[in-house]
Amino acid sequence: MAKVPVQFTLNGSEKAEFIESGTTLLNALRDKIGDTSPKGGCHQGTCGACSVIIDGELRLSCLTLAETCNGADIKTTAGLAEGGVLHPLQRAFLDAFATQCGFCTPGMIMAAKVLLDRTPNPSREDVVEALSGNICRCTGYEPIIQAVLVAARANSQNAA
């Protein structure tokens, strides 16, 4: 099978790989590049565990072919912590017990991040809408919604 080159920015650093044509971004990230923060829950677009941010937009890496990401700016949950300090969303997820098995967490955090980047003070409805493509089988969602609202408040206090 012919290999094709892909090159993109992942969490601020340049990545270049040869991959098999037709490889999903999820498989390229996990198996080639070694970023296992996006999870493969369904490979069907249904669970949201593989969510990543591509050029500022939330996308499902399981339904995105890696070759279509040449030159893109990709962000995953693995890139959020800075110098060992957790991102406010990660902190809030821990504090609010919004993570149980943790499988949905990276996708939830990506979906929440694009929301807070655009809507720093979201309503509860905004949060529910933003997370509506992400499934959690453990928490019952309420702690996750609360964590995002807490992170939003922490953000706006920092800004004030």
Added chain:
Amino acid sequence: MSLVLQTFSSAKDANAALQAPGTRYLGGGTLVVRATNEGDVSTSSLVRVTDPGLSQIAVAGGKVRLGASVTMAAIASHPELAALAPAGRAVGGPAIRNMATVGGNLFAPAPYGDFAVALLALDATVVTEGGETPIETFLAGRDTSRAIVTAVGFSLPTAESFRFLKVSRIKPKGVSVLSIAALLELAADGTVSSARIALGCMADRPIRATAAEKALLGCKLTPREIAPALAAAGEGIAPITDPIASAWYRAEVLPVHLGRLLSN
């Protein structure tokens, strides 16, 4: 999995590549890549087009042209397409809307194709290299269509004349039990002077409710006057059965939801 992606800068060049057996066009990929992930080995090659023109939205002189690669998210957030925003927002969750394209929605089998339902009510034109086709003809022939759709065009409806409803069990996102779009013109006395109604999930692809359209003419949008149209809504339907709802259930609730859409 052995899958090869071919990238072209124009639809013209890609059309030739698409004629090869086992080759499919890649839009946003939410259905195609999903199928290959699931083990659909009938697809060995995907073709995509990077022409930025395919992602353009043009609104001028009351006419709208949506490039085939325009996403549901782009429609939902476009200031001049507010009338269509509910139909754009009806598709999937946020990540799906960032990927799902207009072109792909035209081919999506029921229970998908919510946006195509809106386009059918709007009497859109589907544009390919070969020319322009009325959406009804296009949908009827889509299983054997091999040409790349480059755009859809339609007259921009006013917010008052265009109504859209998607019924789903999971809120705020969830697959359709059914979807309905209606383009209605009212005369000065409040009676319906023209009606075009499209239904989703009432067949394997969007269909028109022509009997209900006829029955609405000359009626005021009151519960009493629309009753004959609601009674006619089920004419010619063959709803799908899936884990969301049976064909029987879909047929039963269609008049109820059409009634709500028409009378509010």
